[in-house]
Amino acid sequence: MINILLFAHLQEAIGQSQLKVDLSDYTVGQLKEWMENQYPQLSLQNMMTAVNEEFATDDMIVKDGDTLAFIPPISGG
Amino acid sequence: MINILLFAHLQEAIGQSQLKVDLSDYTVGQLKEWMENQYPQLSLQNMMTAVNEEFATDDMIVKDGDTLAFIPPISGG
């Protein structure tokens, strides 16, 4: 089970801020594809991601219990 | 009559913060010399001065009613 977090327009696009999915040992890139198949309204290919609150690359493997967050271009400050 | 203001170590050196003197139409430079004659403990040759709250040069003439201030090197902020 991995925990997926969505923010900003991604959250609004699918009407959810958090998903729990049974997909451990996928890479970040594979999870992006899986999400886009489930939610065709999402475009995640160039989206930054974080695994367990640290920025991650597409080839990183997401393990059971991890939290994956999609990080849209930020605009704080 | 002109009004002379002294600050910081100059004020402490002569024990006065203000003098009223009957010396109109002296230049700033001449007033520096006059002050040094009156108070040999003062060294004013390279001292900045202000006339009526604006920086002034040594050749400026100080008129009756003016305020002349000696401005030691500043250290505010």
Next chain:
Amino acid sequence: MSTSFFEIVDKPIDVEEVRKKVVSRNAGAITIFIGTVREMTKGKRTLHLEYQAYPEMAIKMFEQISKEIQEKWPEAIVAITHRVGHLEITDIAVVIAVSSPHRKIAYMANEYAIDRIKQIVPIWKKEYWEDGTEWIGDQLENVPYPKNLPSEEGDRS
């Protein structure tokens, strides 16, 4: 009163509280940056804003920025508080306080902090205009994101 140097809050930020965190007997200078909600941007009138954060990660990124500053300027002390939720014009979105023995470093470290916040801290701003809303993306390159801009005809400029 919180003792944490890095906070995400959903209430108005008390600037004095952030300043007091960096007070030090060895500080000759404190710089404070305050990001406020501006009404007009390129001729378009903002009505209000909404900020959203990924708080756990945002705090970690604030700590990373502080670590980077410590490496560059070991004597600098940094505190950062960012607000989330609904903000009105002139409201304070972020406060960065930096103290240092000398002022040059206090300015440089402070500006470094806000530049890095805009690069790596997961916080998002949603603009509310008279004719629409938009989650703003990547202000660094001034590229709106995604494409959901109010029409040009609606501009007040």
Next chain:
Amino acid sequence: MSTSFFEIVDKPIDVEEVRKKVVSRNAGAITIFIGTVREMTKGKRTLHLEYQAYPEMAIKMFEQISKEIQEKWPEAIVAITHRVGHLEITDIAVVIAVSSPHRKIAYMANEYAIDRIKQIVPIWKKEYWEDGTEWIGDQLENVPYPKNLPSEEGDRS
């Protein structure tokens, strides 16, 4: 509550009061510089300080600095308050607040203001150490003035 943007005061400075003077609906950034009394300078321990000003001229010079800033950065708004009298370690000597639509100018104008204060505003600082006192002169060149330094042997460094 004073409405003047430039003040010399003999009581503790309220940073919030200075900040509020520059709040503007068009400001996206406010920078604040706070000069505080530092304990150690080059290994010498300061016990406390005394500041003296030529207030009428100091206010005029603050206004001149503000005018210079307006010429360089027309959208910047500046407020400055400097304290005089007896100050303890960590006490606030000066507060400079600058608001601007964009942050870069708020930083630049703020730093410009403190640099100019140290050049043209008639305010003097007297240091009290354990082994003597001195009216500090011309910090820009780090030249003590006049020659009345405590002996080197007295240093705690």
